Amino acid sequence: MIFRAVEDADLIQQAARGAVEAYNLLVSRWEKRVYNYLLRITGNREDALDLTQDVFLKAYQNLRKLDDPGRFAPWLYRIAHNEAYSMFRKRRPETDVDELEPESVEAGIAFGGSSVFPLELSLAVAGALERLSPDQREAVVLKIYQGFKFEEMAEILSCPVSTVKSRLYSAFDLLKAELAPIRTRGVS
Amino acid sequence: MSCSPFDLKDYLLHELAGPRRVEVEEHVQNCPACREELDRLRLTQTALMSLGEEEMPRRIAFVSDPVFEAAPWRRVWAGFWGSGPRLGFASAALLSIAILVSALTRPAPAPVAGTVAVVRDSGMGSDEIDRRIQAAIAASEARQTRKAEELVKRIEDRDRRQLEALRLAAAQEVDYYRRNERVLAANYGALRPQEGDAR
Numbered sequence: 001m002i003f004r005a006v007e008d009a010d011l012i013q014q015a016a017r018g019a020v021e022a023y024n025l026l027v028s029r030w031e032k033r034v035y036n037y038l039l040r041i042t043g044n045r046e047d048a049l050d051l052t053q054d055v056f057l058k059a060y061q062n063l064r065k066l067d068d069p070g071r072f073a074p075w076l077y078r079i080a081h082n083e084a085y086s087m088f089r090k091r092r093p094e095t096d097v098d099e100l101e102p103e104s105v106e107a108g109i110a111f112g113g114s115s116v117f118p119l120e121l122s123l124a125v126a127g128a129l130e131r132l133s134p135d136q137r138e139a140v141v142l143k144i145y146q147g148f149k150f151e152e153m154a155e156i157l158s159c160p161v162s163t164v165k166s167r168l169y170s171a172f173d174l175l176k177a178e179l180a181p182i183r184t185r186g187v188s
Numbered sequence: 189m190s191c192s193p194f195d196l197k198d199y200l201l202h203e204l205a206g207p208r209r210v211e212v213e214e215h216v217q218n219c220p221a222c223r224e225e226l227d228r229l230r231l232t233q234t235a236l237m238s239l240g241e242e243e244m245p246r247r248i249a250f251v252s253d254p255v256f257e258a259a260p261w262r263r264v265w266a267g268f269w270g271s272g273p274r275l276g277f278a279s280a281a282l283l284s285i286a287i288l289v290s291a292l293t294r295p296a297p298a299p300v301a302g303t304v305a306v307v308r309d310s311g312m313g314s315d316e317i318d319r320r321i322q323a324a325i326a327a328s329e330a331r332q333t334r335k336a337e338e339l340v341k342r343i344e345d346r347d348r349r350q351l352e353a354l355r356l357a358a359a360q361e362v363d364y365y366r367r368n369e370r371v372l373a374a375n376y377g378a379l380r381p382q383e384g385d386a387r
Contacts, residue, residue: 020252180231
């Protein structure tokens with residue numbers, strides 16, 4: 001893990017000096033994660049792909065502004081978050097950002113790719129995630145699927161850690177109620 | 189409601205430091221309610237992990253073409269002039285330099301008052317000044333007269349040369365006609381029928 005982080009830092013430094021091949025290698029390491037993050041918060045494959053391209057282009061153009069290569073991941077996701085919300089605003093400029101909902105989730109997106117778990121479980125999880133607010137859903141995606149720490153999430157979402165925890169834990173309570181209901185104990 | 193010393197979600201999501209994790213683990217072992225709560229949280233987390241990641245429809249790659257890529261110095265130059273504040277600063281700096289150079293290289297203004305003082309101090313009276321002015325005027329008139337005379341002389345010379353050239357041309361023309369006349373007379377004499385031919 002540490003070795004990988006050093007390698008990323010090297011690639012970032014080379015890319016900042018204009019080495020496109022180094023940047024392509026960096027992109028190949030992160031594109032799938034960024035794409036899936038954007039897919040979960042937009043609910044649309046085409047939007048997610050377009051946004052992913054925009055994110056990496058913008059990241060390349062601004063790579064020299066990244067002071068600490070060790071903070072590349074939250075910096076990159078911050079760009080991704082901004083790009084996604086910028087798209088939401090353009091499509092519905094009169095709507096408050098906090099009330100923005102992703103477009104209807106395409107069939108099969110939320111539970112695609114898994115073969116280990118039963119389809120019913122994946123459907124239930126997809127439905128439960130869809131019922132969360134956009135802020136709650138994004139907090140779950142960043143923590144559970146992307147593995148960020150609270151401080152990094154606060155940086156990505158540009159809000160205090162307490163807000164991040166509040167969104168995530170309220171989401172977790174809702175998900176727990178749906179996905180792990182209290183077992184009713186039978187009385188003999 | 190959990191009675192755990194620390195939040196079970198923090199424990200589940202690895203947001204607790206080592207000693208606190210141990211405390212939670214010891215508490216959960218002895219508290220069925222908290223153990224069940226933690227089990228439900230783990231079950232929720234496991235359920236969430238049932239959603240896998242999707243493969244990208246197509247990969248992203250950037251190309252570098254040196255033909256279209258600006259040279260490093262050109263990028264720096266464009267970056268400099270592309271910035272509004274820097275442009276403003278550069279304009280202000282150029283203006284300052286221009287003012288400084290102008291101030292250093294501009295000649296001192298002519299001392300008008302000093303000239304008047306020199307005239308006053310030269311000791312010449314108005315008669316002397318008048319005499320000198322008259323002398324200057326006379327010299328100027330003499331120059332003009334001399335130039336006019338030279339001009340008249342040059343015109344007369346030119347007219348004389350033109351007149352001589354005209355006389356020469358007229359004499360040549362007269363000579364030409366006389367020669368033609370003689371040739372015509374000779375030819376006419378040769379062609380005139382003899383007196384005996386008419387019969």
